[in-house]
Amino acid sequence: MAEASPDPLLDVARGDAALSRHLRNSLTLLRGKTEDPEFRRLVDDVLTGRRGLRDVAGSAAFARALNPLAEQGAEQYRALSDEERDELAELGERQFAELRERERAEAQRRGADGEHGPDDGDDDFGDRTYLR
Template identity: 50%
Template sequence: MTEPEPFLHMTRGDRGVAQHLRDSLKVLMQRTDDPEFKRLVSRVVDGGESLRDVYDTAAFTRVLGPLVGSFVEQLRGLDDETVRLLQQQGEAHLRDVGRQHRPQPQPPADDDDNYPYGGPILTSAW
């Protein structure tokens, strides 16, 4: 899976949020029939364009406007307890995604100066 690098600058280095943003854009791209939106999002996901450069385009407004409006209406219909539970679920999801996309620690270099038996292995002092 591709790392969320192009989005890290927008998420203050939070890999979980960056990956979630990337995944969300990919879902939107797959579920629309708008070719201009698909092209823009594809360039953003691939790192060729910044989301900041394309978010206010006609294609983004055309596709996302109705979705955001529908979401806001649904959110207004929820009680406070349901909103709190959804918030907790979302935060847990972002933590999980962040753990999955945390950079893996690199093993130490294979340096025979750190040979466990008293110094470098390649020496004439044997």
């Protein structure tokens, strides 16, 4: 079995850590909004890196779960005034900029600490030793 990627969504996000985090958060949110066990299983597989988002996005389970949610979102969007749409767009852009900044700061912190990321493979080799 292939080893799971530390962040399986980076591929779809084209290496953009903030976009990957946003996709992860979105999939988690969508998973919680549906009772479809097949969709939930596929999302779990994507989030753990067992499957790729590209592999499952066109599946019947994704369509079954997401089409009603997308239609509901589109209806809500159509009901907004232009001003409300602009406000939401600005809010989304601010939130995404904050997410990008958090990701940048975290990457910088990891670099300063000598870490390679959330799964750098050195979990068993800490600074502590029992051979003193």
